[in-house]
Amino acid sequence: MSEAGVATRTVVVEKELAHAPEKVWRALTEGELIARWLMANDFKPVVGHRFQLRTQPVGGWSGVIDCEVLEVVASQRLSYTWNTMGVDTVATFTLTPTAEGTALRIEQSGFSEAQEQNYKGAMYGWRSFVGKLESVVNEMNEGETR
Amino acid sequence: MATAAATRDAVFKALADPTRRALFEQLSRAGEQTVVVLTARAGVSQPAVSKHLRVLKRARLVNGRREGRETHYSAQPKALAPLMDWMEFYGKFWAERFDALDEVLKEMKG
Numbered sequence: 058m059s060e061a062g063v064a065t066r067t068v069v070v071e072k073e074l075a076h077a078p079e080k081v082w083r084a085l086t087e088g089e090l091i092a093r094w095l096m097a098n099d100f101k102p103v104v105g106h107r108f109q110l111r112t113q114p115v116g117g118w119s120g121v122i123d124c125e126v127l128e129v130v131a132s133q134r135l136s137y138t139w140n141t142m143g144v145d146t147v148a149t150f151t152l153t154p155t156a157e158g159t160a161l162r163i164e165q166s167g168f169s170e171a172q173e174q175n176y177k178g179a180m181y182g183w184r185s186f187v188g189k190l191e192s193v194v195n196e197m198n199e200g201e202t203r
Numbered sequence: 204m205a206t207a208a209a210t211r212d213a214v215f216k217a218l219a220d221p222t223r224r225a226l227f228e229q230l231s232r233a234g235e236q237t238v239v240v241l242t243a244r245a246g247v248s249q250p251a252v253s254k255h256l257r258v259l260k261r262a263r264l265v266n267g268r269r270e271g272r273e274t275h276y277s278a279q280p281k282a283l284a285p286l287m288d289w290m291e292f293y294g295k296f297w298a299e300r301f302d303a304l305d306e307v308l309k310e311m312k313g
Contacts, residue, residue: 068290070297076308084307094303144215144289161304163297 068165075158082132085150096122102129108137118142139165210263211285217262218286222247223255227264230278237273 074081084090086102096110106126114120118141127147128136136149146165153160218224226241238256242249256276259265263282267274 068293068297070294070301072298072301072305074305074308076311080308080311081304084304084311090307090311094307095300142212144212145219161301163301165293165297 069162071160071162073155073157073159074161078132078152078154078159081152081159081161082135085135085152086129100124100126102126102131102135104129211289213262214264214282214285215289217258217264220255220258222251223259226252226255227259227278230265230276231280235268235275235277237275239273241276 084094086100088098088100091098091100096112098110099108100106100110101108104126108124108126110122110124112120122139122141124137124139126135126137128134128149132152134149134151136147139146139148148163148165151162151164153162218227222245226245229241229244230236238249238252241256242252245252247255256265256267260267264279266277266279268277269275
């Protein structure tokens with residue numbers, strides 16, 4: 058059931074990189090470097106800047122992601138909206154210095170922190186919600202033969 | 204027949220609202236309930252609950268079963284599948300992108 062477990066959380070991917078946070082930060086925020094690992098873009102590390110990430114269209118998808126920069130903390134934290142095919146999400150990168158270099162983490166969730174803050178009763182926050190999904194899905198899978 | 208993208212969009216939009224998430228959770232946990240019971244727990248008016256239930260129904264997250272004068276609502280967790288697919292897709296996507304990033308870092312000077 059480990060596959061289902063992974064699939065039911067907010068998307069979080071972490072990677073250890075043998076490079077200093079300042080260098081990783083450049084790769085996350087300089088347009089030409091972003092293009093080499095992510096997508097063609099007109100990114101600028103300025104809060105409020107709207108930009109697009111572009112890749113090859115596939116099937117019914119335009120290959121365009123509309124973004125707006127939400128947070129820029131040099132060498133520590135970068136957050137932007139990630140809107141495509143009518144689904145509005147937020148991607149947040151966090152850089153933590155380690156003995157070997159940098160622990161890079163991306164967290165992508167369906168709802169922005171601003172939306173969450175509108176509702177202070179964190180009981181029904183996105184994080185707790187996706188946590189609970191796991192039990193719902195497990196029950197669902199138990200009731201079926203796959 | 205709704206397209207996969209439209210279905211996913213409806214599920215995301217339905218769950219973007221905290222009150223609707225709470226209603227969906229409540230129905231997932233407690234099984235079938237009426238609007239009256241849901242309203243007592245939701246902390247918003249009955250018309251508001253009914254409106255939220257309509258959005259959840261459109262996204263097929265909730266089903267309504269009419270019995271006499273009352274409708275009994277139940278959660279349809281299978282409708283969460285587009286959300287699960289989305290999470291799985293982006294999990295793989297970022298893992299691959301981070302590998303590519305590592306290559307770029309190796310090629311960078313300084």
